[in-house]
Amino acid sequence: MGYFEFRLCNVDSTPNSDATQDCLDRRILKIANSDLTKYSITSAMGNSQIIVNLQLPVDVSCQHCVFQWKYTAGNSWGTDPVTGQQGLGLGTENETFMGCADITIIGGNVPASTSSSMVTSSTKAPQPTSTSRSNQGSVPEWSPDGVKYVAGDLVMYAGVKYRCILAHTSFPGAYPSPVTWAWWSAV
Structure with missing residues (x-):
């Protein structure tokens, strides 16, 4: 009880x-x-x-x-x-x-479904700003497509280099930023 x-x-x-x-x-x-x-x-x-x-x-x-x-x-x-x-x-x-x-x-302003108790939504993650390969060296762009990142991995996002500090699998909306501090740190 x-x-x-x-x-x-x-x-x-x-x-x-x-x-x-x-x-x-x-x-x-x-x-x-x-x-x-x-x-x-x-x-x-x-x-x-x-x-x-x-x-x-x-x-x-x-x-x-x-x-x-x-x-x-x-x-x-x-x-x-x-x-x-x-x-x-x-x-x-x-x-x-x-x-x-x-x-x-992610999402928002999604009306509750009356036929099901589950509400789903999807939004597009902001797209990274492209940077030239010569400025990035061999650091890949961050991907929202289910990439398994491990601590120490480096990625580029919106022209900024980030280091993964907590292993995780990427998904749309979880892009590197000051708010996702638990996963990423700007280098």
Whole structure:
């Protein structure tokens, strides 16, 4: 018993700062195709994998957002401060577990689908500015096409040389920039 809540904080304007809980609390995500913000867990679900579809805000597109999941366990007896109802999982005495992930959201202004709880979108990544081979030496242009980069790899993007500092596979929207500091560093 218990429930999950999910939050989102756009930190594009402060790439070298951590997301604050205040920022995360300002954008609690809704469960897809509903107005609910809490996804309840029941004993009937057993130990199986739980998949939750969320509705991303249509006005958010970010290179660096922090996504937070929060699980409040419903294993303590308590009293709901709003309704006065008593029972397991009610009240403020429950254990809470949280985790965060740095994510990128590309697209935006995509309407929610009414026939499916999944929303997909695609946008074209900005194209790198071409530079002459003579200025690059043997450093290749960055590619969004599923290239597996390892720490130490060098690429050119928009006329700037970058070094990979964290192994990853490229995808459209994850181009080298000051915002993708976790993966790339300008050389």
